[in-house]
Amino acid sequence: MATKKNNGDGQVSERAQHFLKALVERYIRDGQPVGSRTLAKDTGLDLSPATVRNVMADLEDLGLISSPHTSAGRIPTVAGYRFFVDSLLTVRPPTDEDLAQMRCRFGQAADLSGLIEETSRLLSGLTHMAGVVMVPRHERTAFRQIELLPLSGNRVLAILITSEGEVHNRIVFTERQFSPADLEQASNFLNDMFTGHDLRDVRKRLVEDLRRTHEHMDKLMMRAVQLAHEVVESAEHRDDCHIAGQTNLMEFGELASLERLKQLFDAFSQKREILHLLDRCIVADGVQIFIGEESGYGLLNDCSLVSATYRVDDHVVGVLGVIGPTRMDYPRVIPLVDVTARLLSAALRQQ
Amino acid sequence: MATKKNNGDGQVSERAQHFLKALVERYIRDGQPVGSRTLAKDTGLDLSPATVRNVMADLEDLGLISSPHTSAGRIPTVAGYRFFVDSLLTVRPPTDEDLAQMRCRFGQAADLSGLIEETSRLLSGLTHMAGVVMVPRHERTAFRQIELLPLSGNRVLAILITSEGEVHNRIVFTERQFSPADLEQASNFLNDMFTGHDLRDVRKRLVEDLRRTHEHMDKLMMRAVQLAHEVVESAEHRDDCHIAGQTNLMEFGELASLERLKQLFDAFSQKREILHLLDRCIVADGVQIFIGEESGYGLLNDCSLVSATYRVDDHVVGVLGVIGPTRMDYPRVIPLVDVTARLLSAALRQQ
């Protein structure tokens, strides 16, 4: 075993860092394992390939780079990318062109769901990868109005309108037919009780009412509470996300196995795992990055996620981000995601 | 040039038809070009390969089959599939298992959009291809109620509820702020005027009103008509469709080029072309089949579409279908699509 020639254990020398940076940047640029000769030129230090090879050997010992096979160049490992992203990265702020496009796109959408969709498209368009936006939680959303309408066949249409102007509706089967008058009475009752209250509080109240209701409430009101509970719950559970530009991922050589892609796309269309992952991002503020296996979801191996939270009135309400191959252009993507999140926050504040 | 040995021109002899049928069925089964030896066994007529070759040569002259290269077996051409589907097909009705699954799935969904989604999933699940359902037009849908609510920043939330219990909503910017009382007055006005009327008629009336309104209507009502028009129009224009199981198409060898698949998926996510195609299916009643280039959309070469219309009260309201490789199991898929359409019709009637 060769002794490690680094200063101390696990310490990466100044020069080694410089090389790592150049290597990652180069590999991001053209996706080919980087050899010593190439890297020697890239650093601009006028060193011979042999010298570079020594440094590369050190970096390999530290687990920051590896070679796919004996006689190929080196590529960054997950740890290598991580080091790069955490310590070496010089971000490349969005070009004026990019900024113009972003502003323009944000001007267009009218309502919330349009905004979400447009944002995910924007992300995928700018990065040529998959853009994903999680639909915001409504922390501060208030109950505004509920409407109960009879339909044919013992069904009731419950419509909930929030203070933000979102409309949720749900069809509920009931055991018996209610007259329009009954339902109007019921909705009046609910509106009187809840209008203006925070949606979360409303849900809590409804759950309580459902439990200890039997005594002092007539049957109609009990049923009304139940209906309201259903629609409020469906409104709160609307933990959804929007993904755009999935097909962009087919262009990357490293993901190009059909099998791999199928798994990935299936995951996208089920959304479940993606939602979990995004949920984990929401706790930390600002930009977060998961590289390769770091996400913990086998599916996303050789993929990275760059995410950022967005907010309304200093309250984090959601996450957006970009999913692409581990070899993505972090210096460009990170600020893009960051700015997009800010712009979305701004757009939401205006509403 | 060899003279064609068929009886008359373009006529396909009884025996040739038998062979064509066997060949198509065989090719559907295992996706490999079918040679004369294999086919000789399949027909059960106890003929030698040489004889079969003669017949195959005839079929090739007629353009019903072709060989990918000199020394491979034959595969059906588009015309061959067409002939097979039109004249030779013996359909294989859904198994009891399939039927059970279908009935069960149709029982679950509550509201319209849930039903649409479930149906497309059902189609893709049963066929292992892509299932597509066009959201129904509401020919006979009536205006039930409109609600206008003020939001912050000169915006008005317009909610339209139809007789079928669908809820459409739209946020509209207005030039000035309206008070809740104003908007209530306006919505009362609209409800009085339109409740119970056919949605199409309503739209026509609204357009007329918009034109010759200036004289005898006050400004608020004019604006109300405009708002109503926007939401009714958006409700009518909701020409949308739902696609499920796209990823299934990645499993078919004949579509497996990445480039091909990317085009296809892009088309799916844009939906535009698919919608056009489905629109063309809606005019003809019952099951329709587009094989390969027949669809006219270059994108769908080597794909087929099997579609069927569905209806409410003897009125065609939409189309559903399955998209898969030209080499699909028509004898099974056709009845499946047919039955699904019937079940969806039934489910819609119940609503």
Add this chain to the structure above:
DNA sequence: TGCTAGCACTCCTGAGTAGCGAGTGCTAAG
């Protein structure tokens, strides 16, 4: 006249092989 056997021919496929080029690790010298 229709069917069949035989035969030469075509063309795809897969295995095996050789050569090239890129890149490495090691060693010895500056």
Add this chain to the structure above:
DNA sequence: CTTAGCACTCGCTACTCAGGAGTGCTAGCA
């Protein structure tokens, strides 16, 4: 610490070569 030199390792490409599947044609048979 750096560099030049050198042997070595692989992966990639092109090439060849046999094997196999299937064809078209022709001539003979019922």
